[in-house]
Amino acid sequence: MATTSKQYKAIGEDLWKSRTDKINSELFALTYGALVVQLIQDYEDYAEVNKQLEKMGYNIGTRLIEDFLARSSLGRCSDFREVGEVAAKVGFKSFLNITPTVTHSGAPPPSSRSTSAAQQSGVPGSSFILTLDENPLAEFVELPDEALEGGLWFSNVLCGVLRGALEMVQMQVQVEFLSDVLRGDESTEIRVTLLKYLEEEVPVGDD
Amino acid sequence: MSHHLFLLSPSDTPIYSLTHYSTKLPQPTSSSLSSNLPTWSTSAFAGTLTALSGASSATQSHHVQGGSVRMGGGQDRHVIQMIANASLDIIEDVMRKESAMYLKSVDKFNEWTVSAFITPGSTHEIILLHETKNDDGIRSFFHDVWELYLKTMLNPFHTAHSPIRSTVFDTRVRASAKKYL
Numbered sequence: 192m193a194t195t196s197k198q199y200k201a202i203g204e205d206l207w208k209s210r211t212d213k214i215n216s217e218l219f220a221l222t223y224g225a226l227v228v229q230l231i232q233d234y235e236d237y238a239e240v241n242k243q244l245e246k247m248g249y250n251i252g253t254r255l256i257e258d259f260l261a262r263s264s265l266g267r268c269s270d271f272r273e274v275g276e277v278a279a280k281v282g283f284k285s286f287l288n289i290t291p292t293v294t295h296s297g298a299p300p301p302s303s304r305s306t307s308a309a310q311q312s313g314v315p316g317s318s319f320i321l322t323l324d325e326n327p328l329a330e331f332v333e334l335p336d337e338a339l340e341g342g343l344w345f346s347n348v349l350c351g352v353l354r355g356a357l358e359m360v361q362m363q364v365q366v367e368f369l370s371d372v373l374r375g376d377e378s379t380e381i382r383v384t385l386l387k388y389l390e391e392e393v394p395v396g397d398d
Numbered sequence: 399m400s401h402h403l404f405l406l407s408p409s410d411t412p413i414y415s416l417t418h419y420s421t422k423l424p425q426p427t428s429s430s431l432s433s434n435l436p437t438w439s440t441s442a443f444a445g446t447l448t449a450l451s452g453a454s455s456a457t458q459s460h461h462v463q464g465g466s467v468r469m470g471g472g473q474d475r476h477v478i479q480m481i482a483n484a485s486l487d488i489i490e491d492v493m494r495k496e497s498a499m500y501l502k503s504v505d506k507f508n509e510w511t512v513s514a515f516i517t518p519g520s521t522h523e524i525i526l527l528h529e530t531k532n533d534d535g536i537r538s539f540f541h542d543v544w545e546l547y548l549k550t551m552l553n554p555f556h557t558a559h560s561p562i563r564s565t566v567f568d569t570r571v572r573a574s575a576k577k578y579l
Binding site for chain 2: 217220221224225227228330331332333334335338
């Protein structure tokens with residue numbers, strides 16, 4: 192059996208500890224908060240702000256994955272299920288020092304949430320849900336009523352990061368928020384759905 | 399025995415206010431002014447005085463006579479705010495002399511004492527109207543409210559002048575008031 196979940200946890204923990212350049216979480220949260228507020232003032236449309244946050248996250252993700260692979264020296268994930276495990280236990284842990292819980296879900300029918308391995312391997316349509324019990328981006332934040340009505344996903348940058356990072360490892364995914372404690376929901380959940388595997392692109396000019 | 403709390407923004411507009419009725423032992427309050435008025439005083443004057451004296455504790459207000467139908471929360475509110483505003487000037491004066499954050503009672507009006515707390519940088523003031531002397535409790539209360547306000551300020555959607563509408567903040571301030579006042 193490949194690397195177990197416990198080992199992933201240990202790897203994530205090690206990576207976090209070995210990072211010497213950490214930043215004050217308040218400063219980080221304030222910076223991100225200022226960014227979101229500025230975007231809201233500029234665009235004045237919450238759907239557009241969500242889109243921009245996702246785009247920004249995408250740019251971050253495409254670069255972040257290189258750093259991640261270099262430091263963790265983990266190999267290719269055998270199936271989409273493992274992608275979820277690695278993302279939660281190693282990825283989130285090493286960058287944000289949080290470990291969201293992962294709930295896997297096979298391809299349709301979507302009603303079944305069982306973790307039977309047979310269905311999951313890499314069938315487009317399979318997905319996993321990350322449940323964040325704490326969100327360092329949203330410390331001290333309380334959404335005003337207009338933002339709640341407008342449908343703002345405050346931490347939407349995370350969705351972009353996941354999408355960008357996974358695209359660099361040949362997976363096209365759809366990432367979206369399902370719920371957010373800032374909005375008054377019970378928990379903060381992000382769903383990552385596999386759309387398809389991307390073929391290796393041959394660089395232009397090669398034969 | 400009640401307390402009135404006001405949080406002021408840099409432009410001296412109240413961004414938060416709270417009235418708290420303490421369950422602690424009320425001190426015997428002084429008799430209302432209107433009872434000292436001769437019966438022939440003009441109704442307007444009497445009305446004002448009744449209103450002013452009506453700014454005494456809630457329990458007392460039941461006993462005040464004078465035929466003033468306006469007695470009650472609304473009238474009290476205006477007077478309370480007037481007292482609070484009046485004390486602002488005094489606070490400014492004291493501010494220049496003292497550098498401490500907690501200014502003890504800066505003003506007295508009838509039986510109301512005004513205590514103030516100024517944040518570093520003179521950005522915000524917290525004003526408390528109270529009847530009884532309770533320096534330590536009030537000091538701790540001010541610190542608590544100040545810390546709660548700091549957390550509110552960290553919210554990126556909150557500007558220095560926006561009124562505080564958060565229910566969480568409200569609950570916590572009330573709990574703190576219950577504890578210290």
